[in-house]
Amino acid sequence: MQNTVSKSQVMADHTVTVSRLEEVVSTSDEFDRVVSQALPVLLDRATGYTKRFLRETGQWNDDIEHEKFALRWGSEYLERFLVCGRSEVPCRPLFLFDSLVAKQHSKPEPFCYHPDLLRPLGRFLDGLVARAVVSRDALIALYRHSYGWGAGEVIAVTGLNGLESQRIYKNFRRWRESGWQRTMDEIGLTKTELVELASQQQRHRQRFNGEAERLIRVAQAHYRKSEPDHYPCLSRAQWREMFTQGYGCDYRIWHLALCLDCMQTAWGLGSSGSLTEEKPRLELLVRP
Amino acid sequence: MGYEEDLEAYRSQLLQSLSNPLSRSVSGVLDPIQVYINERRVGELEGAGMDATLHVQSLDHIETIQLRTEDGTLLGGLVAPEYGYRTSRVQLSSDAVELCVHNTAQGGSLNAVFVSKPSFWSRIGKTFADVADRLAIRRPDAAIAHSMRTVAFTQALLAVMVVGLVLDRVATWMGPEQMLTSGVQPEALRTVSVTDMEKLEQQVGALARMQEKVGEALQSQQNSMAQLHQTMAKLSSSHESVASRVVMVKEEMEKRQESPGPETDRTTPHPVGRGVVDQEQLEMAIRSLTEDNAKLSREVASLEERNQTLTAKLHTASVNASKAVDPNPERLLATQGDVARKNQSLQVAESRQNSQMQPFLFWVTFSEGTSQESIDQWVHEKKGHKGSINEGWQEVQIVPPAVPPDLFLEQIRGEKIVKAARIRE
Ligand SMILES: [Zn+2]
Numbered sequence: 001m002q003n004t005v006s007k008s009q010v011m012a013d014h015t016v017t018v019s020r021l022e023e024v025v026s027t028s029d030e031f032d033r034v035v036s037q038a039l040p041v042l043l044d045r046a047t048g049y050t051k052r053f054l055r056e057t058g059q060w061n062d063d064i065e066h067e068k069f070a071l072r073w074g075s076e077y078l079e080r081f082l083v084c085g086r087s088e089v090p091c092r093p094l095f096l097f098d099s100l101v102a103k104q105h106s107k108p109e110p111f112c113y114h115p116d117l118l119r120p121l122g123r124f125l126d127g128l129v130a131r132a133v134v135s136r137d138a139l140i141a142l143y144r145h146s147y148g149w150g151a152g153e154v155i156a157v158t159g160l161n162g163l164e165s166q167r168i169y170k171n172f173r174r175w176r177e178s179g180w181q182r183t184m185d186e187i188g189l190t191k192t193e194l195v196e197l198a199s200q201q202q203r204h205r206q207r208f209n210g211e212a213e214r215l216i217r218v219a220q221a222h223y224r225k226s227e228p229d230h231y232p233c234l235s236r237a238q239w240r241e242m243f244t245q246g247y248g249c250d251y252r253i254w255h256l257a258l259c260l261d262c263m264q265t266a267w268g269l270g271s272s273g274s275l276t277e278e279k280p281r282l283e284l285l286v287r288p
Numbered sequence: 289m290g291y292e293e294d295l296e297a298y299r300s301q302l303l304q305s306l307s308n309p310l311s312r313s314v315s316g317v318l319d320p321i322q323v324y325i326n327e328r329r330v331g332e333l334e335g336a337g338m339d340a341t342l343h344v345q346s347l348d349h350i351e352t353i354q355l356r357t358e359d360g361t362l363l364g365g366l367v368a369p370e371y372g373y374r375t376s377r378v379q380l381s382s383d384a385v386e387l388c389v390h391n392t393a394q395g396g397s398l399n400a401v402f403v404s405k406p407s408f409w410s411r412i413g414k415t416f417a418d419v420a421d422r423l424a425i426r427r428p429d430a431a432i433a434h435s436m437r438t439v440a441f442t443q444a445l446l447a448v449m450v451v452g453l454v455l456d457r458v459a460t461w462m463g464p465e466q467m468l469t470s471g472v473q474p475e476a477l478r479t480v481s482v483t484d485m486e487k488l489e490q491q492v493g494a495l496a497r498m499q500e501k502v503g504e505a506l507q508s509q510q511n512s513m514a515q516l517h518q519t520m521a522k523l524s525s526s527h528e529s530v531a532s533r534v535v536m537v538k539e540e541m542e543k544r545q546e547s548p549g550p551e552t553d554r555t556t557p558h559p560v561g562r563g564v565v566d567q568e569q570l571e572m573a574i575r576s577l578t579e580d581n582a583k584l585s586r587e588v589a590s591l592e593e594r595n596q597t598l599t600a601k602l603h604t605a606s607v608n609a610s611k612a613v614d615p616n617p618e619r620l621l622a623t624q625g626d627v628a629r630k631n632q633s634l635q636v637a638e639s640r641q642n643s644q645m646q647p648f649l650f651w652v653t654f655s656e657g658t659s660q661e662s663i664d665q666w667v668h669e670k671k672g673h674k675g676s677i678n679e680g681w682q683e684v685q686i687v688p689p690a691v692p693p694d695l696f697l698e699q700i701r702g703e704k705i706v707k708a709a710r711i712r713e
Contacts, residue, residue, distance in 0.1 A: 024687050064291050075302040087366045087376045135360025188298040
């Protein structure tokens, strides 16, 4: 009985919130106020849309992995809405939100979906590479998690100059301090899952890294689309040219982090001679 | 942990990070700000530098712009209009980034300017010095120096005026004191001082008025400087983009020599053409800048005004355009009849959605003798934007009203300044 009462109360609150979101807001501050009071409603709404999109496109399954995937993207859309929506006033927040989500879902591949990317290892890799697209810290950390390198090795491999090197150290530090944990929270990897990943790797090192390489290729191919248009894969001669002439610093950093093949192609062109012996293989590091 | 609890914990965690405003406030941006267009990274703004600029030209339409820190925190952004301009200011604690996006049939362009916190005048000085340096490299006799001197001279003139006023004031106050010390009779002193006090009051009044005028002049001067500053920033950004394109072209040429692949063919012609065009534009801009400072300020001011009207007009249009792209997110789902809808309230909201997505357009004529000002005021009160005028009918665009259109028109017609209103042109 009590449960029924509280449920109907929740329903009533929900209706009030939704109708407030349907009204016009005129200023950015008002937008912030109204929207910040309705985060749960908006998150559920975006998650609902994402679920339906997955169902529609035959990518849905009734399990916790899919539920988490929908939640993660729902929250991603909501974050963008919070920041971009405030410049859209006057508007009716609810409809603006719906149209932003609809716009995302009308893109050819709104997110990186692959059933294998929904299991813990896949989620870890997908989350990592997705984060690298929006965060330079995460991008640099990809070198660490993929090949186990420290800042000095990253600088040597990508052939950076002094000024750029300073940034790499900063990227490493921030990632260790907060970036990694934040990314794990974002993709919803629990402590238990992380421990399980590490133990899997210990037990079957080769199989684990082989599987990781297969999955990271899927994620890289999808997220490389976030690179500037003029960053395609290059031949070894082209990479050499870039390294020796010293241009394309950004190109090197971005593309090599997100392309296993080019990393092997361009191997040894950087400044460090000691690294030139054997081409790098994926050796996944779970922790930073 | 069970399925439900696990999911609920994840949901709470996401909500917590979304509702944490700290994650979006930045204390003193020192690292470069990453700029994204349509969720692709396009470059960065040097946060620590003074008034850094980034100019991006894209062959595709620009849909969204996002600014992020290196750790991925979303600082701000905007949704670009389908066509035309849109500007937005993203405040980052004490600094700010000004975004200006422009979409045309040929593609889009973005101008992002980082405005750092140092005082207004030091910023102006730095900008002028920067621009002067850059131009000096190109033309040793840069005529820009002339207009800079004009600015400095006007400032000096104002300073002299202020000093003059102060002296004047001191002299006026000195007057009665000298009379006091000149040993006149107390009786005479009172009569003298009463008339003198009246005079003095008048003088003080006149002084106050003059001071006010000077204050206004200073204010307008400051405004002109602000506008000049913007022009300079724009100019320096296009200069930078020319320089960066020259580098890009060089790289492309080198790459081409090495391997004449189809990839490089695709991009090369654009930078070259644009670079030349930009350079010509820059030359012209420099020439026009040598004109009189006051004239430039006036021009910029009027441009700015027009731009603001344009932005305001485009504002609603862009909101609605972005909404109109896909007014019904259920479109995909509509094809499948058996989709179970769990959320009742979603249903209600969505059924209303179609009718309310489009901007509401109506035409109106005003009573005889209504001033433009009161028309503008009226449109503003409606939170609307003026469209075209056709045979005395003014087009007005507003966010769809909460009441049915007929009722809304009736309400409008009831208003004092409105002569007639209708929905069709
Ligand atoms: Zn590649």
